[in-house]
Amino acid sequence: MIGVGKIKQYSNVLDKPLSKGKQEVSLSAFAFLFSELVQYNQTQVDNIAELERRLEDAGYAVGARVLELLCHRDKGNRRETRLLGILSFVHSTVWKVLFGKVADSLEKGTEHEDEYMISEKELLVNRFISIPKDMGTFNCGAFVAGIVRGVLDSAGFPAVVTAHFVPVEGQQRPRTTILIKFAEEQKYPSIFLTSLPCLNPPQKLGTTEGSKAGLILALKLSYLICLNVSQQNDEAV
Amino acid sequence: MCMSHQDSIALKLSLIDSEKKRFPMAAIYSLYIINKSGGLIFYKDYGSAGRMDTNDSLRVASLWHSMHAISQQLSPTTGCSGIELLEADTFDLHCFQSLTGTKFFVVCEPGTQHMESLLKVIYELYTDYVLKNPFYEMEMPIRCELFDINLSQAVQKDRVAMLGR
Numbered sequence: 001m002i003g004v005g006k007i008k009q010y011s012n013v014l015d016k017p018l019s020k021g022k023q024e025v026s027l028s029a030f031a032f033l034f035s036e037l038v039q040y041n042q043t044q045v046d047n048i049a050e051l052e053r054r055l056e057d058a059g060y061a062v063g064a065r066v067l068e069l070l071c072h073r074d075k076g077n078r079r080e081t082r083l084l085g086i087l088s089f090v091h092s093t094v095w096k097v098l099f100g101k102v103a104d105s106l107e108k109g110t111e112h113e114d115e116y117m118i119s120e121k122e123l124l125v126n127r128f129i130s131i132p133k134d135m136g137t138f139n140c141g142a143f144v145a146g147i148v149r150g151v152l153d154s155a156g157f158p159a160v161v162t163a164h165f166v167p168v169e170g171q172q173r174p175r176t177t178i179l180i181k182f183a184e185e186q187k188y189p190s191i192f193l194t195s196l197p198c199l200n201p202p203q204k205l206g207t208t209e210g211s212k213a214g215l216i217l218a219l220k221l222s223y224l225i226c227l228n229v230s231q232q233n234d235e236a237v
Numbered sequence: 238m239c240m241s242h243q244d245s246i247a248l249k250l251s252l253i254d255s256e257k258k259r260f261p262m263a264a265i266y267s268l269y270i271i272n273k274s275g276g277l278i279f280y281k282d283y284g285s286a287g288r289m290d291t292n293d294s295l296r297v298a299s300l301w302h303s304m305h306a307i308s309q310q311l312s313p314t315t316g317c318s319g320i321e322l323l324e325a326d327t328f329d330l331h332c333f334q335s336l337t338g339t340k341f342f343v344v345c346e347p348g349t350q351h352m353e354s355l356l357k358v359i360y361e362l363y364t365d366y367v368l369k370n371p372f373y374e375m376e377m378p379i380r381c382e383l384f385d386i387n388l389s390q391a392v393q394k395d396r397v398a399m400l401g402r
Contacts, residue, residue, distance in 0.1 A: 031369040038371035085246070128369035130381040172386055 018073055024100075031128050038129075038140060048138045056146035056161075063150020066094055079155055083182070086155050087116055092146055097149070099124045104175075114182040118148070119166070123176040139163045141176045148178055158183045254347060264399060265355075265392060266344045269294070270363065272376045273338030275302030279379040283392065301342065305332065321353075335360060355395050362387050 008017040041054045070093055071079045080086040093108040094142040095118075109115025123141050131138055141163030160181045165174040267288075270279035277298035282288050289297070305319040323330040329349060332342040333356035341356050341363070366384040367373050373381060 028369070035369050035371040042371070128366055128383065130366065130370055130372070130383045132372050132380065140371075173383075 002122075018069075027124075027127075030124075034125055034140075034143070035128075037143075046133060048135060052138065052142040055140065055142040056149065059143040059146020059148075060150040060153070060232070063147040063152075064154045066097065066147065067151045067154045069106070070094065083157060086152060086157055087180075090151055091118055094147075094151060109179075116180045116182075118178040118180070119175055120178070121168075121175050122173070123163075126176060137165065139165055139176060141178065144176075145178050148180060152180070261385070264346045264349045264396065266346070266394075267294075267343070268343050268359070268388075269301070270359075271298045271302055271340045271342075274376070275299045276376070277376065281388070295353065301330075302340065305334070305340065330381055331356060333357065333360060339363075349399075351395075351398075355391070358391050358395075359388065362391060 026068075037058065038055065041058075045054060047050045067079070070089075071077060074093055080089050091103045095101065095103040103118050104121050105117075105119045107117045107119065109117060118149055123144060125140055125143055129140050131140075144160040145163040149159060152159045153162070157182060160183070162179050162181075164177050164179060166177045167174045267282040269277060272278050275298065277295050279356050280294045280298070281292075304368065308320045309317050319332070319334060321330075321332055324347065327345050327347065329347050329352070330342055330344050331352040332340060333353065334340045341359055343352055343356065345352060362384060363379075366387055367379050367381050370381050370383075373379065
């Protein structure tokens with residue numbers, strides 16, 4: 001049940017520990033909310049491609065936030081910098097937090113070197129959704145594709161992510177495959193992103209006890225650097 | 238051992254007949270869902286008995302809607318929620334009305350048991366696979382693949398359970 005139990009009051013928000021995030025939310029509540037999201041976006045567009053793009057954008061914002069939170073909560077302020085590392089992070093950690101289970105499979109594309117696929121027999125967002133015949137290959141998994149794109153993009157691996165229905169032999173319902181196509185030359189993240197202090201604070205600052213203080217210091221540092229850069233720019237002009 | 242083709246067919250037929258006597262199949266003849274204004278939004282028939290064309294099913298739906306409303310007014314008890322069971326010589330009609338006025342009713346063989354629970358299950362499927370589907374428009378005919386799949390599973394399960402009883 002949500003909201004049951006006494007919440008301890010903290011005078012300073014920074015004293016409050018980050019919750020473990022194990023609380024469950026009602027599936028029905030989510031299903032209705034997601035249904036409304038799709039219905040609202042449907043009123044704002046005039047073709048299916050546009051609807052897919054809007055759902056993906058909604059998911060992108062979730063993905064960017066999820067990466068930030070999970071890096072702090074589960075990885076001790078460290079972020080994956082290897083391609084396979086971030087993919088398995090999406091496949092297991094992100095999926096577990098969002099959908100309560102690890103994704104069914106993570107495969108490498110056979111045709112192209114830089115393509116990966118996450119497959120799910122029954123995607124949570126599609127549990128109650130039947131796509132009408134006249135909408136063709138539209139898949140509400142576009143929202144999940146957006147989440148994956150948000151995570152990868154924020155971690156420094158820009159990719160094009162799409163959701164597709166793939167028929168399975170002997171099964172009435174097709175499964176959903178999230179196709180991840182990395183941009184050329186993106187096997188390694190750009191140096192600039194790797195050194196972003198708010199994502200990967202220096203180890204000396206982030207001891208287990210003072211990791212939060214380390215994070216704050218790192219944020220302040222990045223702010224000062226940004227100020228410096230903008231001042232230099234001003235002088236150049 | 239040799240058996241002519243016709244003999245084997247005759248044997249099969251007699252087997253089917255005897256099984257029919259032991260396990261009466263197709264206990265449910267048909268299922269209707271009508272919206273709060275009496276329009277038929279879902280119709281499905283099972284088996285050959287009681288099959289009717291689209292116009293007739295629409296007529297039955299709106300007729301039942303009106304009869305249900307009249308029965309509420311005529312009832313001697315106060316707070317009556319309408320007819321729940323209609324027993325005829327050749328069929329039983331079980332009806333379930335949700336709080337929002339959507340009515341679910343099944344036409345089945347006389348004396349079929351546990352229809353109330355089946356109607357509750359169907360109502361649950363309706364709330365899950367129809368109302369949570371963003372592409373379903375309220376009060377309009379139901380065309381949801383997942384609802385059809387889960388409905389036929391539920392009816393199948395009900396039949397199997399009936400054979401076991």
